[in-house]
Amino acid sequence: MTLEELNQSLRDCQACRLASGRTQVVFGTGNPHASIMFVGEAPGLNEDKQGVPFVGAAGKVLSKLLESVGLSRDEIYIANVVKCRPPDNRNPQTDEIETCKPFLLQQIQIIKPKLVCSLGNFAMQTLLGKKIGITKVRGQVFQLPEFILFPLLHPAAALHQGNLMAPLREDFQKLKKILDEMTNEPEHSSPVQDKPVQMDLF
Numbered sequence: 639m640t641l642e643e644l645n646q647s648l649r650d651c652q653a654c655r656l657a658s659g660r661t662q663v664v665f666g667t668g669n670p671h672a673s674i675m676f677v678g679e680a681p682g683l684n685e686d687k688q689g690v691p692f693v694g695a696a697g698k699v700l701s702k703l704l705e706s707v708g709l710s711r712d713e714i715y716i717a718n719v720v721k722c723r724p725p726d727n728r729n730p731q732t733d734e735i736e737t738c739k740p741f742l743l744q745q746i747q748i749i750k751p752k753l754v755c756s757l758g759n760f761a762m763q764t765l766l767g768k769k770i771g772i773t774k775v776r777g778q779v780f781q782l783p784e785f786i787l788f789p790l791l792h793p794a795a796a797l798h799q800g801n802l803m804a805p806l807r808e809d810f811q812k813l814k815k816i817l818d819e820m821t822n823e824p825e826h827s828s829p830v831q832d833k834p835v836q837m838d839l840f
């Protein structure tokens with residue numbers, strides 16, 4: 639299946655209760671052949687209206703951070719764990735995440751990014767399969783069977799809690815180093831610096 643076929647198959651998704659409150663499914667955006675993918679939590683008001691992830695205030699922060707490490711939105715792929723806006727921007731519920739997770743994993747399987755940067759608790763916990771706090775694992779590198787996971791703080795959290803902006807910026811500088819190593823590395827060697835963690839994802 640291609641990314642576009644998966645997108646089309648989800649346009650009228652009724653798999654969970656979020657279908658009733660959404661304007662549209664926010665599937666994802668960017669380069670379908672990206673080697674770097676960013677995964678957020680769920681669409682907010684602006685994303686629901688425009689059908690594109692990270693176009694609101696948190697998206698502006700993300701764009702600036704991407705720019706700071708020389709990445710443009712066109713070269714990466716951006717998606718969310720949950721593809722429909724939760725009412726009043728509440729947290730996605732466990733069953734909603736479980737229902738939507740296979741679609742995220744399918745996106746990852748099709749795009750085949752080398753590196754996935756999760757943004758915030760929900761994306762990290764979904765991809766790592768562990769109920770761990772983001773502040774414990776942010777900025778660490780996890781080797782999963784199919785890709786490297788690099789958990790980052792959520793830009794919206796840094797917007798609301800100013801003290802999180804510095805660590806988020808710091809982790810983006812670390813991301814730049816990882817990207818530089820990925821670009822310079824010979825095929826098959828790994829840029830993982832921290833102890834690799836083996837998880838069964840698929």
Ligand code: URA
Nearest residue numbers: 678679680681691692
């Ligand atoms: N926050 C997210 O996690 N995703 C979006 O698309 C927008 C804000």
